[in-house]
Amino acid sequence: MTQPSPPTDYESLIRLIHDRHDTMSRTYGKIAVYLTQSPNDVAVRSVTSIAEQCGIHASSFVRFAQSLGYSGFKDLQALFQQRLATAAPGFESRVNALEQEMKAREDLSEADYFRDLVISDTASVQGLLADTHKGDLSKAAEILGDADTVFLLGQLRAAPVVEMLRYLLTMVGKKCLLLDPSGGLATHIAKTIGPKDALVAVSFRFYANEVVSITEDMAARNVPIVAISDSTLSPLAKSADVLFSVPENKSLIARSLTAPICLAQAIVVAVATRGSKSEKVEIPTVTSLQS
Known part of the structure; x- marks a missing residue:
């Protein structure tokens, strides 16, 4: 039987995840919840980083994407990146820059923590503005x-x-x-x-x-x-x-x-x-x- 074409936009992907959620395995269910709860993180983090945060092996994310019809996780992730770029032009690059900066720093001052928290909250509010109907x-x-x-x-x-x-x-x-x-x-x-x-x-x-x-x-x-x-x-x-x-x-x-x-x-x-x-x-x- 021919595999149906995977969703080509974020909204269709989320609808598909909703439709299948009740029949998913425990691991896939946990991945589905993470995708819907943290769309900004999904857009800007590597699959390895996301997997570590969830406590799930990266290969499970790849198989999850394939179960929805994608060739791999990057194809699924592209829809989250498109959503973020459309909702907040230029914001993705700022978040990526912050990610790289955080990796390069070892000792954070109080001002650094404050700055990171403000940037994180900005991302949440921008996502709220984009997603609230x-x-x-x-x-x-x-x-x-x-x-x-x-x-x-x-x-x-x-x-x-x-x-x-x-x-x-x-x-x-x-x-x-x-x-x-x-x-x-x-x-x-x-x-x-x-x-x-x-x-x-x-x-x-x-x-x-x-x-x-x-x-x-x-x-x-x-x-x-x-x-x-x-x-x-x-x-x-x-x-x-x-x-x-x-x-x-x-x-x-x-x-x-x-x-x-x-x-x-x-x-x-x-x-x-x-x-x-x-x-x-x-x-x-x-x-x-x-x-």
């Missing part, structure tokens, strides 16, 4: 704007994102409630969510079990869900009415929250300006609230 922002604004109460769910590294959402939504006058994990109450609070409410679920790998469980329960109850995660293969994806997949770049300590926080702010702005001709939103200050 206007229609998704509009739909998220509609879901949250129409909800009686917006419930916020996020644990572990996602906790600061939902705390920011709680602050911003409260300050623009939207009723919201945090599903606080303290005392093991998050699951019990979730039972109070009604059909006219909405849930914002935020989770990154390694996905908090309670967050995934509550999100699935709310989807079964037809509660509208807006999710923020790190991959379109995230366990939140199947439950979400709107899923924002935020590109990440690995840092020395933990993956940065710069892009998710930026997205959280954009979502609140979209909610606050919904139906308004003005696009300028100002969060009230403590002074203005007291005057």
Whole structure:
């Protein structure tokens, strides 16, 4: 039987990976998740470097690409490179230059670490700008704007994102409630969510079990869900009415929250300006609230 032609663009490749993900082996599934979570890294790193980071032999990446119809990993990687070059002209060369510079340096100063982190965060935000669809922002604004109460769910590294959402939504006058994990109450609070409410679920790998469980329960109850995660293969994806997949770049300590926080702010702005001709939103200050 003739092997179907492999995808010729990034979007078609990701759709194919989604279609086959449930039937993939554990190793191929892990590769698929990495490809969708770290498209910028896939574009600029060698297959050896990517394999070392994933803890998978490089030959598995080659075989994975061949299973999708490519002659080798470089053919698959070219689609990621095309995506990055189109989304941010000139950025690929800057990242490559940084890669080479990092390899050449042995002792990094505090300023060097700071510079590297800023460049990494810039890559994440640029990826966010390229991959976020206007229609998704509009739909998220509609879901949250129409909800009686917006419930916020996020644990572990996602906790600061939902705390920011709680602050911003409260300050623009939207009723919201945090599903606080303290005392093991998050699951019990979730039972109070009604059909006219909405849930914002935020989770990154390694996905908090309670967050995934509550999100699935709310989807079964037809509660509208807006999710923020790190991959379109995230366990939140199947439950979400709107899923924002935020590109990440690995840092020395933990993956940065710069892009998710930026997205959280954009979502609140979209909610606050919904139906308004003005696009300028100002969060009230403590002074203005007291005057």
